[in-house]
Amino acid sequence: MTGIEPSSPPASGHPEVGPPDPAATTPSSGWRARLGTRVGDVLFAAVLLAAVGYRLVAGGPAPTHPAPVAAGGHVAVLLTGVAVYALLLRWGVWRWLAALAAAPVLLDPRLVSGEDHGDPAAFVVLVMAAVLLAACWRRRRPGVVLLGGLLLVLVCTVPAVTWSDVAGSSARDLFGPPTPVGVGLVVALLVGAAALLGVGRARASSLRGVCALTALPPLVALAATAAGGTASWVAGAAVLAWWPAAGALGLTALLRGRRGADAARPQVDAVDREARDEFDRRYGEPRLAPVVVVVAAFNEGSGLGDVLAALPETVCGLPADVLVVDDGSTDDTAAAVEGDARARLVSCRVNRGQGAALRLGYAVARTHGARYLVTTDADGQYDTGDLPVVLAPVVEGRADFVSGSRRLGRQHTHDRVRRLGVHVFAWLATALVGQYLTDTSFGLRAMRAGVTGVVTLNQPQYQSSELLIGTLSHGFRVLEVPGTMHVRTAGSTKKGRNLVYGARYARVVLGTWWREGCPSPVAEHAPALRGPVGPDAE
Numbered sequence: 001m002t003g004i005e006p007s008s009p010p011a012s013g014h015p016e017v018g019p020p021d022p023a024a025t026t027p028s029s030g031w032r033a034r035l036g037t038r039v040g041d042v043l044f045a046a047v048l049l050a051a052v053g054y055r056l057v058a059g060g061p062a063p064t065h066p067a068p069v070a071a072g073g074h075v076a077v078l079l080t081g082v083a084v085y086a087l088l089l090r091w092g093v094w095r096w097l098a099a100l101a102a103a104p105v106l107l108d109p110r111l112v113s114g115e116d117h118g119d120p121a122a123f124v125v126l127v128m129a130a131v132l133l134a135a136c137w138r139r140r141r142p143g144v145v146l147l148g149g150l151l152l153v154l155v156c157t158v159p160a161v162t163w164s165d166v167a168g169s170s171a172r173d174l175f176g177p178p179t180p181v182g183v184g185l186v187v188a189l190l191v192g193a194a195a196l197l198g199v200g201r202a203r204a205s206s207l208r209g210v211c212a213l214t215a216l217p218p219l220v221a222l223a224a225t226a227a228g229g230t231a232s233w234v235a236g237a238a239v240l241a242w243w244p245a246a247g248a249l250g251l252t253a254l255l256r257g258r259r260g261a262d263a264a265r266p267q268v269d270a271v272d273r274e275a276r277d278e279f280d281r282r283y284g285e286p287r288l289a290p291v292v293v294v295v296a297a298f299n300e301g302s303g304l305g306d307v308l309a310a311l312p313e314t315v316c317g318l319p320a321d322v323l324v325v326d327d328g329s330t331d332d333t334a335a336a337v338e339g340d341a342r343a344r345l346v347s348c349r350v351n352r353g354q355g356a357a358l359r360l361g362y363a364v365a366r367t368h369g370a371r372y373l374v375t376t377d378a379d380g381q382y383d384t385g386d387l388p389v390v391l392a393p394v395v396e397g398r399a400d401f402v403s404g405s406r407r408l409g410r411q412h413t414h415d416r417v418r419r420l421g422v423h424v425f426a427w428l429a430t431a432l433v434g435q436y437l438t439d440t441s442f443g444l445r446a447m448r449a450g451v452t453g454v455v456t457l458n459q460p461q462y463q464s465s466e467l468l469i470g471t472l473s474h475g476f477r478v479l480e481v482p483g484t485m486h487v488r489t490a491g492s493t494k495k496g497r498n499l500v501y502g503a504r505y506a507r508v509v510l511g512t513w514w515r516e517g518c519p520s521p522v523a524e525h526a527p528a529l530r531g532p533v534g535p536d537a538e
Contacts, residue, residue, distance in 0.1 A: 040095020044085050047099055051078060051106035058112060073111075073122035080122075081106040083129035084245050090137060091210055092526030093252045101188075101244040104181065108240050110233070121237035124159050128152055128217070128238060136210045138528045145209045152217040160221040160234040185239055188247025189215055195250035201257030206529055207249050207522065215246035256522040260515040263456045272360050275325075275348050279364060283344060289319040291391065292370040292449075296325050296357035297378035301332035307376075308340040310384045315374065316395045323365055324378070327357040333378075355463030362452035370449045382444040383484040390446040393479050400476035401447040403468065404483020405439035411485040417498040421505075428509060429465065433472045433519045437480065440465045441505070444483050451476055456515070462508040469509065473516035475524065 055074050081102045088098035105111065111122060135148030192215040195202040202208060218238035225232045293311055297304055304324070311322055322343040326334050328351030337345040346364055348357065358375060365373055372394055376382045386404055393399040407422065422439055429440045441464045455470035457463060472478055513519050523529050 038095070040097070040099050043096055044099035044102060047103045047106055048078070048081065051081065051112070054107065054112050076122040076126040077105060077111050080125045080129045080241055083126075083133055084241060087129075087132055087136060087210075088245060088248055090526065090528040091207055091249060091252070092256070092522035092529070093248045097248045097251065101248040104185075104244050105237070105241040108181075111237065111240070120159050120163065121234045124156060124234050125237050125241040127155050128242065131155060132210075132213060132242075136213060136528065138530075139206055140209075142209075145213065149213050149216065152213060153220050156217040156221040156235070156238045157224050160225050160232040160238070161228070163232055163234055185243045188243045188250075189219070191254070192243070192246030192250035195253035195257075200254055201517075202250070202253035203257065205253040205257035205522070207253040207257070210528075211246055211249045211253065214242040214249060218242050252522055255518045256520070257517075258521050258523075259517045262458060262515050265456065265458055267359065267457060268363070271348055271350060271352065271356075272363065275346050275360055276364060276367075279344070279346050286344070286368055288323070288344075288365060288368040288370050289321040290369075290371040291315050291318045291320040291374060292365040292372070293320055293322045293374045293376060293387070294325070294358060294361035294365060295322065295376060295378050296327055296354045296361065297329065297333050297337075298327040298351055298354070298357070299329045299331045299333060300378040301329065301336050303380055304333060304336040304378050305339060307378055307380050308336070308343050310380075311342075311376075312384065312387065313342070315387050316391050318372070318395070320374075321370075323361050325357040325361040325364075327351050327353070353460035353463075355457065355459040355461050355466065358463055359452075359457040362449070362457075366449045366453055372446060373449050373452065374446045375443060377443045381486050383486065386444055386481075386483050387446075389481050390444055390483070393481070394446050394448055398477070399479040400451055401468075401471045401478045402445065403439065403478070403480050404442045404444040405480045406442060406483055406485045407438040408480060409482030409484050412487050413485065415498070417502075421498070421502050425465070425505060425509060428506075429469065432509070432513045433469060435472060435478065437468075439480065439483075440468055440509070442483055442485070447471070459508055459512075462505050465505065465509045466512045469512045469519060470516055473520040475520070 084102040084105065085098050088101060089095065093101070105125065131148060131152050135144065135151075140148075192211045194200075195205065196208050196211045196215065198205075198208065218235060218241075221232070221235040221238055225235055291314075293315075295304075295307070300307075308322060308324070312320060314320055322340070323346060324333075324337045324343050325346045326337065326348060328348050334345060334347060337343045346361060348360070362373060372391060374387055374391055376384070376387075382404070386409075390402045390404055393402050407426070411419070413419070422441065425440050426437050429437050443464065445464075445467075451471060451474075452467075454474055454476075455467060457466060457470070459466045468478070517524075
């Protein structure tokens, strides 16, 4: 695939993506966008406030324990919850999942009541948190991880054995008659163990080590006390604090350890090669303008001429060429292209779908010198006056990919089902990728040409969401701007009726999200995995 020239110095994460401009804004930003991408922080803040309020109402010190000891226990538990959340974020766990993983230790009634603060349980889990943060704040060498694991086992097991049967019934409550909390803890341990053993996508994941450090020390402490026929709330508190963390890390490794195999599928086939060879024979390997408008067309001969005539010769002050991919048309689509003085034709011998046609057009444009790509449809639904609007943020370096949005602009369609679908799929994509989106299927888009050489484009037809989710997955900066969508000027849709279209589109959205690593491999963005291994690495 063709590389991409960065418009600004590389940022951490994707090597070809410049850092986002703090001044870059989009009409879809604002409180909804910030809330949509920080749901986990809001959820954790709510859990933490609930834990504090719960303690103020019901967490009075037990008569047998001095007030400073009980108060210190409360503070230790709250700090442990914060440490759990911070550690999981460092390793790329979803924020909402990290918040849920911190909830058990913060909201457990036994730790809230203060009755068990006479033993060192609350302080032990805090010391474990300190050791884990020191050992796992960033990726470490295996020797450091092993040393941290041994220290955690000692910190957890020695107090558990020493204070066994002190509030031991509380520990037994977790694993005696099955309870929802106990079942959840066991499930979390099993998920963490699956990742530790390298199941599925976790095989090559760097999260396996931290899964071991969060799952095994509490397990060793439980086993040590059980071997003596006793129970200890120290071990129980360690389980509450760290098995949910192990489960969250394990789930992250299992889902986001790497991209799926389909992400490496070849992006060219025999039809592409034939079409590109024919293009070079026809035009003599031309040097295209900096901006290339790519149009995929299938049996659009009746209206394509008007669409091509309306396209401007310059966009944002840059010369613009037009590249039309005739996707196996059986009408006069090719003739309409040849009748336009500026348009160049890429002709496919068979019809494969809009996605395959655009992928071919992107490759031809990149190969022949395009710096920026703009896509629009052949049916006249998009306003050519919006081309500078979508391209300007890319040319100015504020974004790598810009999509128009009919929800931010205007749409003249009266199909209520399609309108509802736009909202539903925007909500779904927002939830999946963590960036507030308003329109995932708008056909008028602009991007740096090299973006299309990095993103996997397998979909033959429903390509808009694949391109958008793939672009976000690779860390490129994505903006939305207002756009106008008209009714068709000619021809008919090739995408099927509403229910068929919706089902297929949903499959592409979810399939792309899964293929790309839900929505990207954790190794590409987790702060703990950035930079060299260990603090003293060269």
